[in-house]
Amino acid sequence: MSAPIVISGPAAWNRIVYLEHLPEPVPHMQFALDDYETVGGTSAGKALGLAGLGRPVLLHTLIGDDVEGRRVQGALEASGVELASLTAARTESHLNLMTHAGERVSLYLSAPADPGTPPSTELTNAMTDAPAIVLDLSERSRGLIGAARASGRPIWTDIHDYDGSAEFHRPFIDAADWIFMNADRIGPDPRPFMEECVRGGASVVVCTLGAHGAIAVSRAAAAADADSDSDAGGDAGGDADAGRMSLTEVAAEATRVLDTNGAGDAFMAGVLDAHLGGAALADALRAGARHAATVLTTRHLHPVLDGVLAVG
Numbered sequence: 001m002s003a004p005i006v007i008s009g010p011a012a013w014n015r016i017v018y019l020e021h022l023p024e025p026v027p028h029m030q031f032a033l034d035d036y037e038t039v040g041g042t043s044a045g046k047a048l049g050l051a052g053l054g055r056p057v058l059l060h061t062l063i064g065d066d067v068e069g070r071r072v073q074g075a076l077e078a079s080g081v082e083l084a085s086l087t088a089a090r091t092e093s094h095l096n097l098m099t100h101a102g103e104r105v106s107l108y109l110s111a112p113a114d115p116g117t118p119p120s121t122e123l124t125n126a127m128t129d130a131p132a133i134v135l136d137l138s139e140r141s142r143g144l145i146g147a148a149r150a151s152g153r154p155i156w157t158d159i160h161d162y163d164g165s166a167e168f169h170r171p172f173i174d175a176a177d178w179i180f181m182n183a184d185r186i187g188p189d190p191r192p193f194m195e196e197c198v199r200g201g202a203s204v205v206v207c208t209l210g211a212h213g214a215i216a217v218s219r220a221a222a223a224a225d226a227d228s229d230s231d232a233g234g235d236a237g238g239d240a241d242a243g244r245m246s247l248t249e250v251a252a253e254a255t256r257v258l259d260t261n262g263a264g265d266a267f268m269a270g271v272l273d274a275h276l277g278g279a280a281l282a283d284a285l286r287a288g289a290r291h292a293a294t295v296l297t298t299r300h301l302h303p304v305l306d307g308v309l310a311v312g
Contacts (some may be wrong), residue, residue: 002052002056002131003056003125003126003130003131003259004055004056004057004082004127004130004167005050005055005056005058005059005130005131005132005133005134005272005276006058006060006123006126006127006130006132006133006134007043007046007047007058007059007133007136008043008060008061008133008134008135008136008138008140008141009041009043009046009059009060009061009134009136009137009138009140009141010040010041010042010043010044010062010092010136010138011039011040011041011043011044011047011059011063011072011076012039012040012041012044012068012072012091012092012093012094013037013038013039013040013069013072013091013092013093013169014037014038014040014093014094014095014096015035015037015093015095015096016034016036016037016038016096016098016101016259016261016299017032017034017035017037017095017096017263018033018034018035018058018095018098018100019032019097019098019099020033020088021103022097022099022103022105023097025306028308033100036299037071038299038300038301038309039071039072039075039076039300039301039305039309040071040092040094040096040261040301041061041092042136042137042158042160042264042265043059043061043136043138043214044059044061044072044076044081044270044298044301045262045265045266045295046134046136046144046158046266046268046272046305047059047076047081048076048079048081048262048269048301048302048304048305049262049266049268049270049273049291049295049301049302050272050273051079051304052079052080052269052302052303052304053058053117053273054273055273055276055290056082057080057081057082057124058082058084058123058126058130059076059081059082059083059084059085060084060085060086060119060123060140061083061085061086061140062085062086062087062088062091062092062112062114062115062140063083063085063086063087063088063091063112063242064087064089064090064091064110064112065087066090066091067099068091068093069088069091070090072239073085075305075308075309078110078308079302079304079305080304084120084123084126085270086115086117086121086124086165088112088113088115089112089113090110090112091110091112092108092110092111092112092181093108093109093110094106094107094109095107096109096261098259098261099217099293101117101172101202102210102232102257102260104131104260104261112182113139113259114138114139114140114143115200116143118147119144119147124147124151124225125149127144127147127148127153128151128152128153130151130153131153131154131276132155132156132272132276133148133153133154133155133156133267134155134156134157134158135148135150135155135156135157135160135175135176135247136157136167137157137158137159137160137172138170138217141162141172142168142171142201143293144170144221145171145172145175148175149175153181154177154178155175155178156176156179156180156268156272157172157173157175157176157178157179157180158176158179158180158181158182158264158268159172159266160181160182160264161181161185161186162181162185162186163185163186164185164186164187164193173197173200173202174201176202177202177204178202178203178204178205178206178275179194179197179202179203179204179205180205180206180207180208180264180268180271181206181207181208182207182208182210182264183208190207190215191215191247194207194215194217195215195217196227196280197217198217198218198219199270202217203218204216204217204218204219204281205217205218206268206271206285208267209252210265211252211253212251212252213249213252213289214250214251214252214267214285214288214289215247215248215249216247216249216250217245217247217283218245218246218248218281219245223241238307242292248281248282248285249291250282250285250286250288251289252289252293253289253290253292253293254293254294255293255294255296255297256296256297256298257296258295258296258297258298258299258300259299259300260296261290261299261300261301262295262300262301262302263295263296265271265277265291265295265301266288266291266292266294266295266301266302267289267291267303268288269288269291270288270289270291270292271285271287271288271289272288273287273291274287274288305308
């Protein structure tokens with residue numbers, strides 16, 4: 001059996017509330033369209049996706065000794081995710097206000113503090129053996145960047161709706177070989193920032209565009225692995241500092257959309273799984289799009305939770 005992919009970052013217990021529209025900032029009353037509880041957290045989503053694709057996963061996360069923590073741990077372990085958790089005062093918990101158009105406001109009900117302890121010998125060894133290390137945004141992951149870099153293993157990170165200036169994200173950007181993001185706050189055209197990241201040392205930067213699919217900017221070495229087919233977008237340009245770059249595009253998969261929670265995490269999991277399987281960049285992006293589509297059909301982070309969290 002191959003060594004597990006190591007993922008560090010949040011796992012949470014969330015209440016999801018669907019509304020006809022997000023609340024306006026004035027006193028008023030609204031009726032919920034639906035509400036339920038489920039596993040949340042960007043790292044939990046990636047771990048569930050990779051485990052569902054048959055990849056062994058070790059998730060390093062903070063979980064409290066409370067009801068919510070036991071729910072999270074039980075659901076993840078029942079889904080095939082191995083945990084290397086640290087005990088926190090409280091399990092992370094959110095109230096997510098959602099609309100069926102995909103709009104979301106996340107209210108943090110609790111956020112566990114990083115104890116600041118160095119990685120255990122077991123975690124350090126796991127990182128050294130891992131085919132890839134995923135460092136999601138969190139104080140705990142930020143403290144593991146040095147150990148991850150020392151392992152010599154490729155580092156993947158997800159900076160989500162980065163606005164191009166927030167300082168917390170910078171160490172992750174500087175350390176990562178593969179960077180994933182969305183275009184919600186980066187401006188009308190994410191490509192200049194993506195190219196800047198490649199010039200800074202990243203091999204591939206991927207930006208998801210929701211229903212419009214995704215784009216990737218890569219170095220020439222990575223681009224050589226990508227399809228040159230016209231439908232893959234192979235749009236190349238030059239850069240004096242980083243050499244030739246390539247732009248690769250992929251369309252979103254058409255599917256029925258029930259819930260958008262976790263689609264970006266599933267996309268990254270699909271790309272990582274395909275990349276480790278030897279797929280070219282364009283093919284890996286298509287695999288990510290297909291995997292993301294499976295998550296859009298469930299109200300949980302992954303379809304496996306439909307059974308694991310079934311009531312009665």
